[in-house]
Amino acid sequence: MKKAFFTIGLLWVMGCQDVKKPEPPQNLISKDEMVDILADAYIGNAAKSINNRMLRTKGIYLDSVLYQKFGIDSLQFALSNAYYASDLNGYAKLLEQVEEQLVERKAVVDSLYEIEKEEATLRRDSIRKKDSIRVDSIKKQKGGTLTDPVQDEEE
Numbered sequence: 001m002k003k004a005f006f007t008i009g010l011l012w013v014m015g016c017q018d019v020k021k022p023e024p025p026q027n028l029i030s031k032d033e034m035v036d037i038l039a040d041a042y043i044g045n046a047a048k049s050i051n052n053r054m055l056r057t058k059g060i061y062l063d064s065v066l067y068q069k070f071g072i073d074s075l076q077f078a079l080s081n082a083y084y085a086s087d088l089n090g091y092a093k094l095l096e097q098v099e100e101q102l103v104e105r106k107a108v109v110d111s112l113y114e115i116e117k118e119e120a121t122l123r124r125d126s127i128r129k130k131d132s133i134r135v136d137s138i139k140k141q142k143g144g145t146l147t148d149p150v151q152d153e154e155e
Helices: 002-015 031-057 062-070 074-085 088-141 149-154
Strands: none
Touching: 031 062, 031 074, 031 088, 062 074, 074 088
């Protein structure tokens, strides 16, 4: 029984050792740029979940696209991400900024969608208006009533 308590006590003491934060890498990505990268990565993951087959057939690798867009490589991203993730509170704040950016982007996309929807409605309405003007002009030419062309041929 004493051995069990001793083992548990030893493990507990060893588990409470001081964990040191890693040194920042030489080419550390700034927090603002890291927010942009992570936001784009989340959007890319969402795109993969929607139409992954199309991305594969066209040979599009979203990680490579991100690295090229931001002028970084995978090692630089991994080291910077590990550095920021070593401070959980700081990383949580970083992810909150990512979430805010995604919400802002969604609002922009939603507003563009609404504008596009309104323009489509206006186009449909203008087409209907043009069609009704044509029908009215045909009615005036025919004496106020429209006749069925099939019936006209039979008579």
